Each structure stands twice: as C-alpha cells, then as structure tokens.
Amino acid sequence: xxxxxxxxxxxxxxxxxxxxxxxxxxxxxxxxxxxxxxxxxxxxxxxxxxxxxxxxxxxxxxxxxxxxxxxxxxxxxxxxxxxxxxxxxxxxxxxxxxxxxxxxxxxxxxxxxxxxxxxxxxxxxxxxxxxxxxxxxxxxxxxxxxxxxxxxxxxxxxx
Amino acid sequence: xxxxxxxxxxxxxxxxxxxxxxxxxxxxxxxxxxxxxxxxxxxxxxxxxxxxxxxxxxxxxxxxxxxxxxxxxxxxxxxxxxxxxxxxxxxxxxxxxxxxxxxxxxxxxxxxxxxxxxxxxxxxxxxxxxxxxxxxxxxxxxxxxxxxxxxxxxxxxxxxxxxxxxxxxxxxxxxxxxxxxxxxxxxxxxxxxxxxxxxxxxxxxxxxxxxxxxxxxxxxxxxxxxxxxxxxxxxxxxxxxxxxxxxxxxxxxxxxxxxxxxxxxxxxxxxxxxxxxxxxxxxxxxxxxxxxxxxxxxxxxxxxxxxxxxxxxxxxxxxxxxxxxxxxxxxxxxxxxxxxxxxxxxxxxxxxxxxxxxxxxxxxxxxxxxxxxxxxxxxxxxxxxxxxxxxxxxxxxxxxxxxxxxxxxxxxxxxxxxxxxxxxxxxxxxxxxxxxxxxxxxxxxxxxxxxxxxxxxxxxxxxxxxxxxxxxxxxxxxxxxxxxxxxxxxxxxxxxxxx
Numbered sequence: 001x002x003x004x005x006x007x008x009x010x011x012x013x014x015x016x017x018x019x020x021x022x023x024x025x026x027x028x029x030x031x032x033x034x035x036x037x038x039x040x041x042x043x044x045x046x047x048x049x050x051x052x053x054x055x056x057x058x059x060x061x062x063x064x065x066x067x068x069x070x071x072x073x074x075x076x077x078x079x080x081x082x083x084x085x086x087x088x089x090x091x092x093x094x095x096x097x098x099x100x101x102x103x104x105x106x107x108x109x110x111x112x113x114x115x116x117x118x119x120x121x122x123x124x125x126x127x128x129x130x131x132x133x134x135x136x137x138x139x140x141x142x143x144x145x146x147x148x149x150x151x152x153x154x155x156x157x158x159x
Numbered sequence: 160x161x162x163x164x165x166x167x168x169x170x171x172x173x174x175x176x177x178x179x180x181x182x183x184x185x186x187x188x189x190x191x192x193x194x195x196x197x198x199x200x201x202x203x204x205x206x207x208x209x210x211x212x213x214x215x216x217x218x219x220x221x222x223x224x225x226x227x228x229x230x231x232x233x234x235x236x237x238x239x240x241x242x243x244x245x246x247x248x249x250x251x252x253x254x255x256x257x258x259x260x261x262x263x264x265x266x267x268x269x270x271x272x273x274x275x276x277x278x279x280x281x282x283x284x285x286x287x288x289x290x291x292x293x294x295x296x297x298x299x300x301x302x303x304x305x306x307x308x309x310x311x312x313x314x315x316x317x318x319x320x321x322x323x324x325x326x327x328x329x330x331x332x333x334x335x336x337x338x339x340x341x342x343x344x345x346x347x348x349x350x351x352x353x354x355x356x357x358x359x360x361x362x363x364x365x366x367x368x369x370x371x372x373x374x375x376x377x378x379x380x381x382x383x384x385x386x387x388x389x390x391x392x393x394x395x396x397x398x399x400x401x402x403x404x405x406x407x408x409x410x411x412x413x414x415x416x417x418x419x420x421x422x423x424x425x426x427x428x429x430x431x432x433x434x435x436x437x438x439x440x441x442x443x444x445x446x447x448x449x450x451x452x453x454x455x456x457x458x459x460x461x462x463x464x465x466x467x468x469x470x471x472x473x474x475x476x477x478x479x480x481x482x483x484x485x486x487x488x489x490x491x492x493x494x495x496x497x498x499x500x501x502x503x504x505x506x507x508x509x510x511x512x513x514x515x516x517x518x519x520x521x522x523x524x525x526x527x528x529x530x531x532x533x534x535x536x537x538x539x540x541x542x543x544x545x546x547x548x549x550x551x552x553x554x555x556x557x558x559x560x561x562x563x564x565x566x567x568x569x570x571x572x573x574x575x576x577x578x579x580x581x582x583x584x585x586x587x588x589x590x591x592x593x594x595x596x597x598x599x600x601x602x603x604x605x606x607x608x609x610x611x612x613x614x615x616x617x618x619x620x621x622x623x624x625x626x627x628x629x630x631x632x633x634x635x636x637x638x639x640x641x642x643x644x645x646x647x648x649x650x651x652x653x654x655x656x657x658x
Contacts, residue, residue, distance in 0.1 A: 002633055002636055002637060002640075082640065083640055085640075089596065091598060091599065092596050092597065092598045093596065093597045093598075093602065094594055094595070094596040094597075095594065095595040095596070095636065096592055096593070096594045096595075097592065097593050097594075097636050097639055097640055098591070098592040099588075099590065099592075099639060099640070101588070102590070102591050102592070126591040126592055126612070126614070127470060127591055127614030127619075128591025128592060128612035128613055128614045128619045128621075129591065129592070129612055129619055131592065
C-alpha cells in the first residue's frame, strides 16, 4: 500500500483557520441572539432557545477549536518527479494523485488573512480541474510552485 | 483558389438575418406590448398600425444588417493559416494557423440542404462550445475543398503522410457504420427525450388545468364518482405519457436520421440529421474517454450507445459525450470500438466485494425512507409511498451488481449505474487526476470510493465507482502513478471481512 505523502502544510494554518472559524462564529452568535430574543418575548418556548444556544456553543467549539487542528493533522502532500500526491479530508478522507504530465499550470495565491501570516495557497491546474494545497509559508509555496512548473514543463500533450 | 479574399455564398445573408431577427424579437415584441397597452384608450387603429410598422421595421433592419454583415465577412488562406475579416461596427480580423485547428465541422438546415449549402465551423482547442470561425454559407464542394486545404497545409496532414495515408480527409476510406431504418425506429422508440419533454409539458399542463376545470370539462369531472375520477385521471396521464413519448421519438428520429459513422485517417466522422444535417469530426488524439451507455429500455433489448468524451472541440449538440453510434449489441460495440477507437480494448472486469452491497442499499433507501415514513402517517392511503423505499432498495442491489472496475494495459474501465448503466474506458495518459476517498464507515469496512477526472468539453467529466475494496483503490493509485499491472485483491474480499 502506498505510504502517506510526506509533507505537512504550515503549522500556522491552524491559527488562520481558527480566525476564519471565529468570524463564522459571529453568524452563529447572531442566530443564538435571535433565539434568545424570541424566547424573551415568549414567541418560542425557553427550552428550544436553551437548546439552540447550547447547540450554537457546540458549533463554535467545533469550528474554532476542533476542526482547524484536525484539518491540519489530516493535510499531507508530496511532490515527486512524476506526480503530485495529496491526502486530506476531515471526515471523508481523500487521496488525490495528479500525474505531473497532466499539470497545465501552477499558481500561488493568498487572501488578506493568509497574507497577514505570510502564507500562500498553491493551486495545481489540470485540464480536468484544479487542486489546492492550502496555507504554505510564502517561501515554501514559491519554491513548490516553481518546482512543479519546472517538472511539468518537460512534457507537452496535456490533453 | 483560396488565396484571394472571398465572401460566403449569398445565402449566408439568411443565417445572419435569422440571427438578427431572434436578437430583435424580444425588444420588438416587448415594445409592441407596451405600445398597445399605452394606446388602448386612443384610437385602436393607430396602435395596431404602429405595431405592424414596428414589426416591418425590425424585419427590414435585420435583413439590411445581415446584408452588411455578409458583405463584410471575407476569408482567405494565407501561408498555412486562414484569415477571416468580419464585423459591422467593430472590425475583427482572425488569423488561425491550420496546425491549431482541431476539427472542421459542417451543418446544414433544410433550406441549405435544398440549396446544397453548408455552414462550416472551425474549432480550436481554446474555445469550448462555440466555433472559433464560422463561415455562414458555402457550397458543399467548396466546404469539402476548404477542409482539405486547411488540413493539407499543416501538421496533421504531414503526420498522416508519414503513416502512408494521403492528405485530406472528407473522403472516407476506413470502416463505415450506418444506422439501418429499423434500428433508427428502435433508437427513436427507446429514447428518453419524451420523458424530458414531459418534465417541461407537465407543469404547463398543470398550469392550464384550473382554467379547463371551470368550463364544460369541470362540470364533467364533477359528475364523476370516485373510482371513475381515478380512471379518467389515469387515462389522461397515460395519454400525456404516450403523446410526449411520441413527440420525443419523432424528435430523436429527426436527429439520428441517416446516422453514419466513418473512420477516416486520424478522425472519426459522424453525419446525422434530417432537418438539420450535421457533419462532425472527432480527432482520435482528442478522445479522452470512451463511454458505453445502456439506458433502461435499450439495456432490456441488449443495446449499447457508444460515445466519446473529447476535449477542445465543440460538443456538437449532444448534452453529454459525443454519440458515435446510438444502437449496437455488446458484440457489435466491441467490434465498433476496435475499428473506430484504437487503444481502447476492454479488459476483464471485476465486481465489488459482497460487503459493499449493504452500503449501496442503505445509500439508496435513506432519502426515500425519510420522505415516505411521514407521508404514510399524514396522508390517507399514504402507505402507498412505502413502495418507494422498496423500489430504491431494489435499485441499490441492481447498482451494486452492475458496478465494476478493471485494468488492462493502459486502459482503466469503470462501470456504474445511475439510471442508465455507464461504462467509461480511460487510457492512463488521459487521467487528469485520480482520487480515492473514504468516509469513516467505509474506512472501517475497508472500502473506498474511486473517482477519475478527465478533460472534456463542454464540461469536464468525473467517473466514480463507490465502495471498491480499499486495497484495490490504492492499487489503482499505483497504476496511475507507475503504470504497473494490477489484479483485484481477493484476500481482502468476503473471507476477510472485518466485523
């Protein structure tokens, strides 16, 4: 059986995802607030409001504390001469193999949040679709992008 | 004869005029509606006159614009590339090197067929659906000659000369398959176009029903007793079903009329259609996957539809893969693939481990069950809905039994059932990426879902088989990676099923 890919993504990904999760939590907080408001005006029973608030808390703990860590643990990648091999997935575990000869182009990109941490995402595009390696440090991402681009250049006849 | 700039056949004006008319139709009709409602209070005659004047103006405008458009469209061949100048306000010059040309297709509507004209579409890899260059009207002879000239002036033709084949291509000299009249009838009768049509007509029908119920029909329906009402409804529904089936069958027959598939040099050429006759060339080196599709009805009579996913050429009107032959027995299909699509020999296929049967059934049953259980409590006679999960379970078993995979040399085969049974043959070098995914329950059972992405136009295709043995899926990763031969891991099969 094929060994797992060797490389991990940057440790700071966890922090980035936690911040993104916290931003998402605001929406959940608003929803919980509405539930409390409705219960205060006797529009819904208190039990339901309590239940929703507890559920909201559970969700927040999940997306801020648990998910980012597990996601980081699950993310592995490896770029060899002949292929790009990815393994990721929180609940559904995915392995993806992209033959190097099928790679059409490679990009790095970074939104404001990733940029603040000096991180970038590498996008590997084939004629059949795109694949991402998220949150690598800028230096690693640049090197990886150039390496894949150089390896992919060897062959034409992509499609 | 192509070195001087020349225009399309004057009948090309018709093509442009129709295009302008359809573009003008919406604003003109909208304007007419507004005008009549505004002038309702004024003298009616004036309003009507203005509306007709508007229609006339639009028609004249369309024809004049089309005339100018046709006049401005010139093309000629210049040093191995075709140069097209066109444009009404924005002048556009296109220069297309012939080695970039992927395929040259033709189409002709009824009028064009009577006049012996075709519209020539030139496709390059860059554009998806739309042809890069479309010459609105050429005589059939001109079109053939232009296609030959384009091919002979560069790459493709040279390559073929190496193989000892003469340049040019519209002359077919490879194997030819024709769809016989009786087969055409079967294709039409087993088409699913009617069902699609019903999906459109059904809501329309439902929208008009209340109006009909107000009139005499309503009175008649009210006079009926319970069981009679049911009978009448069933009869009406059957009638609708038969009518839409009939319309679908006729539409399909028109599409597949005189369907001819021919192998010519490095291409497969498909000609089809009565009212609109299309000729389509699929270069073999653009084929990404071969698809064998067996719809429910066609599977019952043991027939397969052969198609291909091709990249960088127009889809030619087919919704999914390009159809190369609509109706073949499985033996014929094998011969057809050998003759038309070299390098796609079908290897031995393996079924899935018995332990994945349960997953297929559970997966199929869950949604119908969620729907049916409340319905059976809440609606009178709702227990009838419980048939749904049963049917779904049967379908799940069926989907399990049909699911297959196999590898032979550099060809990977996946087979699965949605409604129709599909078999996809992909060569290793056409695999854009291969994915193996497992949810926790699959992980425990040692199963995995395999998905293979290939490039295709208009949309990329993903082929997926669920619940393979995990070890087989991992071996397939290795196969894509290294090209090593593999055989199914029987050890992990039923005997070794984890508890």
